[in-house]
Amino acid sequence: MSERYARQMLLSEVGPLGQARLRGASVLVAGAGGLGCAVLEYLCAAGVGRLLVVDPDRVETSNLHRQPLYRAEEIGEPKALAARASLHRLNPEVSVQAAVERITPANVAMWVAQAGLIVDAADSLALTYILSDECRRQGKALVSASVLGLAGYAGVFCGAAPSYRAVFPDMPDQAGSCAGSGVLGTAVGVMGTLQAHMALAHLLELDPPVLARLVSVDFRTLRFGGFSFAAAAEPPEPQLRFIAPGQVREADVIVDLRSLAEAPVSPFPAALRLGVEQMQAQALPPGPRIVLCCRSGVRAWRAGRELLAREARNIALIALGE
Numbered sequence: 001m002s003e004r005y006a007r008q009m010l011l012s013e014v015g016p017l018g019q020a021r022l023r024g025a026s027v028l029v030a031g032a033g034g035l036g037c038a039v040l041e042y043l044c045a046a047g048v049g050r051l052l053v054v055d056p057d058r059v060e061t062s063n064l065h066r067q068p069l070y071r072a073e074e075i076g077e078p079k080a081l082a083a084r085a086s087l088h089r090l091n092p093e094v095s096v097q098a099a100v101e102r103i104t105p106a107n108v109a110m111w112v113a114q115a116g117l118i119v120d121a122a123d124s125l126a127l128t129y130i131l132s133d134e135c136r137r138q139g140k141a142l143v144s145a146s147v148l149g150l151a152g153y154a155g156v157f158c159g160a161a162p163s164y165r166a167v168f169p170d171m172p173d174q175a176g177s178c179a180g181s182g183v184l185g186t187a188v189g190v191m192g193t194l195q196a197h198m199a200l201a202h203l204l205e206l207d208p209p210v211l212a213r214l215v216s217v218d219f220r221t222l223r224f225g226g227f228s229f230a231a232a233a234e235p236p237e238p239q240l241r242f243i244a245p246g247q248v249r250e251a252d253v254i255v256d257l258r259s260l261a262e263a264p265v266s267p268f269p270a271a272l273r274l275g276v277e278q279m280q281a282q283a284l285p286p287g288p289r290i291v292l293c294c295r296s297g298v299r300a301w302r303a304g305r306e307l308l309a310r311e312a313r314n315i316a317l318i319a320l321g322e
Helices: 003-009 015-023 034-046 079-090 108-113 125-138 185-203 276-281 298-309
Strands: 026-030 050-054 095-099 117-120 141-148 151-158 213-218 223-228 253-256 290-294 315-319
Touching (some): 003 015, 079 095, 117 185, 125 141, 125 315, 141 185, 276 298, 298 315
Parallel strands (some): 026 050, 026 117, 050 095, 290 315
Antiparallel strands (some): 213 223
């Protein structure tokens, strides 16, 4: 066993058996931003045998204050590839597979199937629900975290624990982002490191288990909270699910909720261009399925709730992204 793991192997909770568990583990990390950088760095340093990092973005100058895997000379490079190079320098014993792409409802089953543990480190509520639904279907644990401004949380869902939907059955009416609301680099680093710790605790089968545990942090007041959600009940079969743009059917009634100023051209030429409030005030043409689109998925979810209240039942959502 490599000398690099000697200090953690001194722990009775790790030892040779635990280190062997880590070496045999595979972890998918969705997102190589602020959270993902911390997760990837610590899992790699700990000797997790195989890491899969999936991220569609490129390194930007504004990333550098909270994403220490990257250097100024890597600005413009795909994050997934830059992360792989950095992780190889950190620990060449770990196999790192990188993909410069977005995880979507069309490919999520393939990605989740490739790893034993899934880490949601992306800045997308829609992707959190997409990953949770698939992890629940495949019976795999999901370590998810979120940071906004000076507050954050991390928890371990699915597998033998309730899903993300069981704890958060509804999206908020509005969702912020690092780009729009700001974030402190240390806050992201702490939450990403907590995600990494939860992932290691799960892989090492520490007792008590981290499954069905959520930890929250208020970085302004330095107050920590948390709770067990082991008793959370799964909601009925979800009526609001995300699909990929390529899964739209010809007969679908498509509503693009973005304004013309926000998106002058819709990827769906036949889409109705209505805001959420406009859609609430008028009847939609008949069709076998209504597809609601917006940038983040939050407006589509809100509009979907309104349609459910009007007894519409066949609804799909699309988060178009940037």
